Amino acid sequence: MFSSNxxxxxxxxxxxxxxxxxxxxxxxxxxxxxxxxxxISAAKKIGGxxxxxxxxxxxxxxxxxxxKVEGVAKVLxxxxxxxxxxxxxxxxxxxxxxxxxxxFTHILAGATAFGKNVLPRVAxxxxxxxxxEIIDVKSEDTFVRTIYAGxxxxxxxxxxxxxxxxxxGTNFAPAAATGGSGAVEQxxxxxxxxxxxxxxxxxxxKSDRPELTGAKVIVSGGRGLKSGDNFKLLYDLADxxxxxxxxxxxxxxxxxxxxxxxxxxxGKIVAPELYIxxxxxxxxxxxxxxxxxxxxxxINKDPEAPIFQVADIGLVADLFKAVPELTGKL
Amino acid sequence: xxxxLVGVKRVVDYAVKVRVKPDKTGVVTEGVxxxxxxxxxxxxxxxxxxxxKKIASEIIAVSxxxxxxxxxxxxxxxxxxxxxxxxxxxxxxxxxxxxxxVSKILAKLALDEKADLIIVGKQAIDDDSNQTAQMTAAVLxxxxxxxxxxxxxxxxxxxxxxxIDGGLETIKTKIPAVLSADLRLNTPRxxxxxxxxxxKKKPLKKVxxxxxxxxxxxxIEVVSVEEPPVRQAGALVPDxxxxxxxxxxxxxx
Numbered sequence: 001m002f003s004s005n006x007x008x009x010x011x012x013x014x015x016x017x018x019x020x021x022x023x024x025x026x027x028x029x030x031x032x033x034x035x036x037x038x039x040i041s042a043a044k045k046i047g048g049x050x051x052x053x054x055x056x057x058x059x060x061x062x063x064x065x066x067x068k069v070e071g072v073a074k075v076l077x078x079x080x081x082x083x084x085x086x087x088x089x090x091x092x093x094x095x096x097x098x099x100x101x102x103x104f105t106h107i108l109a110g111a112t113a114f115g116k117n118v119l120p121r122v123a124x125x126x127x128x129x130x131x132x133e134i135i136d137v138k139s140e141d142t143f144v145r146t147i148y149a150g151x152x153x154x155x156x157x158x159x160x161x162x163x164x165x166x167x168x169g170t171n172f173a174p175a176a177a178t179g180g181s182g183a184v185e186q187x188x189x190x191x192x193x194x195x196x197x198x199x200x201x202x203x204x205x206k207s208d209r210p211e212l213t214g215a216k217v218i219v220s221g222g223r224g225l226k227s228g229d230n231f232k233l234l235y236d237l238a239d240x241x242x243x244x245x246x247x248x249x250x251x252x253x254x255x256x257x258x259x260x261x262x263x264x265x266x267g268k269i270v271a272p273e274l275y276i277x278x279x280x281x282x283x284x285x286x287x288x289x290x291x292x293x294x295x296x297x298x299i300n301k302d303p304e305a306p307i308f309q310v311a312d313i314g315l316v317a318d319l320f321k322a323v324p325e326l327t328g329k330l
Numbered sequence: 331x332x333x334x335l336v337g338v339k340r341v342v343d344y345a346v347k348v349r350v351k352p353d354k355t356g357v358v359t360e361g362v363x364x365x366x367x368x369x370x371x372x373x374x375x376x377x378x379x380x381x382x383k384k385i386a387s388e389i390i391a392v393s394x395x396x397x398x399x400x401x402x403x404x405x406x407x408x409x410x411x412x413x414x415x416x417x418x419x420x421x422x423x424x425x426x427x428x429x430x431x432v433s434k435i436l437a438k439l440a441l442d443e444k445a446d447l448i449i450v451g452k453q454a455i456d457d458d459s460n461q462t463a464q465m466t467a468a469v470l471x472x473x474x475x476x477x478x479x480x481x482x483x484x485x486x487x488x489x490x491x492x493x494i495d496g497g498l499e500t501i502k503t504k505i506p507a508v509l510s511a512d513l514r515l516n517t518p519r520x521x522x523x524x525x526x527x528x529x530k531k532k533p534l535k536k537v538x539x540x541x542x543x544x545x546x547x548x549x550i551e552v553v554s555v556e557e558p559p560v561r562q563a564g565a566l567v568p569d570x571x572x573x574x575x576x577x578x579x580x581x582x583x
Contacts, residue, residue: 085501088464088474089473089474092468112495113477113492113493113495114495117464117474117476117477119464120429120460120462120465120468121467121468121474122468123430123461123465123468124430124433124465124466124468124469125468127430128549129428129429129430130429130430130459130461131550132458132459133458138553145458146458146558147357147456147457147458147555148342148357148456149455149458151357152350152357152555152557152558153555153556154552154554154555155555155556156550156551156552156553157550157551157553158549159548159549159550159551160549196471196472196473196503196504197473197474197475197502197504198502198503199501200489200499200500200501201500202494202496202497202498202499202500203497203499204496204497205496205497213495217582241582241583249513252514253513253514258497259479259493259498259514260495260497265455265458266369266452266513268495273582274580274582284344284345284347285344285455291558291561295580295582296561296564297573297577303566308564308566309563310561310564311564312561312564312565313564313567313573313576313577314564315566315567315569315572315573317569322570322573325570326574329570330574330583
C-alpha cells in the first residue's frame with residue numbers, strides 16, 4: 001500500500017529534477033517577439049530549467065533582452081547567415097543539435113506562423129507527436145488545448161519521451177522582462193545552411209497601431225463594412241482607444257484589409273480587455289479567435305446575428321451611423 | 331514535374347456546431363454531417379490548376395481514415411483528381427491517430443508513387459493541429475512551403491508566397507516539396523454532376539498502414555474532452571449613449 005505512493009513520489013521528484021525546457025525564441029533580428037515571454041511562462045509552469053535558443057542573422061538585441069527575463073537560466077545564441085528568413089529547413093537542424101547536446105524534456109515555441117512552421121518539423125525529426133497551441137499545463141506530460149474551433153477542450157497526456165509544444169500566447173501571462181540573469185552561451189555550431197529553400201522577401205503590413213495579438217483593445221470589422229475605404233470608420237474609432245484593428249475572414253476575402261488582420265480559427269487568436277465587433281455576424285470560425293476577450297461589444301444591424309450570443313454589450317444599429325456617433329462621443 | 335499527391339481529410343462540416351459527449355471522451359460525430367476539410371478542397375483545387383497548366387501530369391488523392399473517408403476521395407476525384415488511395419484506419423486507432431502517423435503514411439506513398447509534390451491543407455478544422463505538411467516534409471527531408479497564398483513553378487523549383495503574422499513572405503524551394511494551402515490560395519471549384527458520375531469509375535486503391543510499414547501506435551491518451559466555458563449572457567443597449575455609459579461603467583473609457 002505504502003509503496004505505490006512512495007514510488008510515485010520518488011519517481012516524480014526524479015523527473016522534477018531532470019526536467020529541462022528549451023524555448024525557441026521568436027525575433028526579427030531587431031527585437032524579441034513578445035509571445036516568447038508568454039512561452040517562457042508556460043515553460044516555467046512545466047517546471048525545471050528554462051533555456052532559450054536565439055537563432056538569426058543578428059541575435060544581439062533578442063539575446064540581451066532574454067538574459068534579463070525572470071526564470072531564464074541560459075540563453076543559447078546561434079548567429080549565422082544560414083538563418084536568414086528563419087527557414088525551418090535551417091532552424092530544425094540547429095534545434096536538433098541543441099537537443100542532442102542538452103537532452104531537453106520539453107521544446108516550446110509560441111503558436112505563431114513561425115512556431116507552427118518550425119516545431120512540427122522538429123518533432124517529426126525526433127519521432128514524437130507535437131502538441132499544438134496549448135492553453136494550459138496540467139503537469140509535465142498533460143496539456144490542455146482546444147479542438148473544433150474552440151468548441152471543445154481536449155486534455156491530453158503525451159506518452160512521447162520529448163514533448164514538442166506550441167503555446168497560445170493569450171493564455172499565459174508574459175514572464176517579467178527584468179530580474180533574470182541568464183548565462184549567454186554559444187549554441188552548438190554546425191553547418192545549418194539548407195539547400196532546400198531560400199528566403200526571398202517579405203511584404204509586411206505597416207501600421208502604427210499596437211500589434212494585434214498583444215493589444216488591450218481591438219476594433220474589428222466584417223463584411224458589414226462593405227468596402228476597404230469604410231474601414232476608416234474603424235481606424236477613427238480605434239484611435240480613440242489606442243486600439244488595434246482586426247477583421248473577419250469575410251472582410252479579408254473581400255479584399256477590404258490584408259490577411260494578417262484576420263481573427264479566428266485560422267487567423268490570429270486574441271484575448272484583449274475589450275473587443276468591439278462591428279458588422280461581424282459571429283461565425284463559429286470567427287468566435288474561435290476572440291471569445292476569450294474580457295468584454296465583447298457587438299454593433300450589428302441584425303438582431304439575430306450569433307455575435308450577440310457572446311457579446312457582453314450589444315447594440316442593434318446601422319454601423320454607418322452608430323460607429324461615427326460612438327467615435328464622436330468618446 | 332509529374333505527380334502530385336493531395337491529402338484530404340473527412341471532417342465534421344465546418345458549419346456544424348459540435349457537441350461534446352456526456353462521458354467526456356470526445357465529440358459527437360455519429361449522425362453529424364461530414365465533408366472534406368475546407369483547406370483540403372483548396373489543396374485539391376491547386377493540384378488541378380497545376381495539371382491544367384500542364385505542370386502536373388497526374389493527381390493522386392489520399393485519405394487516411396475509416397471507410398467513409400472514401401467519400402472525400404470521390405469528391406476529390408470529381409473535382410479532377412485522377413485516382414485515389416484510401417488508407418484504412420478505423421475505430422479506436424483512428425480516434426488516436428495523429429499527424430505524426432499521417433505524415434509517415436503520406437511520405438511512404440509519395441515515395442512509392444514517385445510524387446514530386448505533396449499538397450495538403452494547412453490544418454484540419456477538427457483537431458486544428460496544423461502539423462501534417464511540416465512533418466511530412468521532415469520525414470522526406472523535402473523543403474516545406476506552409477500557409478501558401480500563391481505557388482508558381484519556376485525553372486529551378488517553386489516560388490511560394492506565404493501568409494505570415496505580419497503580412498506575406500516569399501520563399502524559393504526546390505522540388506520535390508511539401509506545401510500546405512491557406513484559405514486565400516484559390517477558390518475551389520464545385521464538382522459537376524457528370525464529373526461526380528465519372529469519378530465513380532476512377533480507380534481507388536485501398537491499403538492499410540501495415541501494408542505501408544507505418545506503425546500507428548498512439549502517442550497520446552485522451553484524458554478528457556469538455557465543453558468550453560459558457561459566456562454569461564450580455565445585454566442589448568438601446569443606443570450609442572447607453573453603450574458609452576456601459577463602457578464607462580466597465581472602466582474602458
